[in-house]
Amino acid sequence: MSLLKVEGLGKSYTADKKILKNIDFEIKAGEFVSIIGPSGAGKSTMLRCMNRMIEFNEGKIIFNNQDVGSLNKKELRKLRTNIGMVFQHYNLVPRLSVIENVLHGRYGYKTTLQGLLGRYTEEEKERAFYLLEKLGIHEHAYKRCDQLSGGQQQRVGICRALIQEPKLILCDEPIASLDPNSSKVIMDHLKSISLEMGITCLVNLHQVEVAQHYSDRIIGLNNGEIVFDGNGRNLGEEQIHKIYGTKSRELITA
Numbered sequence: 001m002s003l004l005k006v007e008g009l010g011k012s013y014t015a016d017k018k019i020l021k022n023i024d025f026e027i028k029a030g031e032f033v034s035i036i037g038p039s040g041a042g043k044s045t046m047l048r049c050m051n052r053m054i055e056f057n058e059g060k061i062i063f064n065n066q067d068v069g070s071l072n073k074k075e076l077r078k079l080r081t082n083i084g085m086v087f088q089h090y091n092l093v094p095r096l097s098v099i100e101n102v103l104h105g106r107y108g109y110k111t112t113l114q115g116l117l118g119r120y121t122e123e124e125k126e127r128a129f130y131l132l133e134k135l136g137i138h139e140h141a142y143k144r145c146d147q148l149s150g151g152q153q154q155r156v157g158i159c160r161a162l163i164q165e166p167k168l169i170l171c172d173e174p175i176a177s178l179d180p181n182s183s184k185v186i187m188d189h190l191k192s193i194s195l196e197m198g199i200t201c202l203v204n205l206h207q208v209e210v211a212q213h214y215s216d217r218i219i220g221l222n223n224g225e226i227v228f229d230g231n232g233r234n235l236g237e238e239q240i241h242k243i244y245g246t247k248s249r250e251l252i253t254a
């Protein structure tokens with residue numbers, strides 16, 4: 001079953017340059033899909049169009065049978081509860097505790113006043129703790145976020161996305177600021193989230209090998225166009241060249 005369908009997607013920030021050109025793809029529920037491509041190819045722009053964090057100019061995005069482009073503010077807010085986001089720089093509130101940051105993921109379900117007062121139910125707090133335990137950071141629940149390592153902060157970011165009970169998680173270079181060990185921990189968690197919880201993951205990555213290891217499918221972007229869409233096993237030298245303009249994997253920066 002298709003969860004996300006993108007048809008003829010186009011995006012320009014300025015009149016003279018198209019950043020995304022006629023993008024078409026479809027993602028099934030539960031799929032783990034990576035987007036790769038050189039710096040500036042349009043990966044972040046494309047990912048952020050999915051929940052209209054960035055407004056697109058052309059085409060259609062259908063998420064969970066809803067036409068994303070036609071939603072009003074209220075409908076968009078509701079739709080976003082179904083789409084979690086994980087960021088390269090975590091986007092946590094550093095002076096707040098780990099558990100408070102996780103509970104922020106419930107914000108979309110609250111009235112403005114409830115949100116401002118930080119009113120969460122016992123059930124939500126239990127769920128937050130459960131998720132922290134699942135990601136192996138429950139002992140840090142009451143520490144300030146800025147006391148945690150990068151890898152731990154990213155796990156908080158994943159818990160915040162999960163507490164939304166999303167159908168889709170968009171991850172914008174989730175391991176770009178992490179060392180190899182922490183990167184593996186994060187990618188393993190994302191993979192098990194997709195396998196065990198059936199949550200669809202769309203992940204921007206810089207590392208081809210990582211994308212090949214974890215993804216059911218890879219989308220390769222070059223200059224705003226899809227130049228590869230398939231299983232990572234089919235990503236040979238020729239396809240790498242199409243995506244990055246180089247044949248050598250060593251030249252692809254991490």
Ligand SMILES: Nc1ncnc2c1ncn2[C@@H]1O[C@H](COP(=O)(O)OP(=O)(O)OP(=O)(O)O)[C@@H](O)[C@H]1O
Pocket residue numbers: 013014019037038039040041042043044045046
């Ligand atoms: N707000 C903006 N205004 C104007 N141009 C922008 C804006 N955001 C991004 N761009 C441009 O759009 C192009 C694609 O950027 P984007 O960040 O989507 O690429 P990317 O593939 O994610 O790159 P990276 O891997 O370096 O993050 C770049 O040329 C960038 O300069």
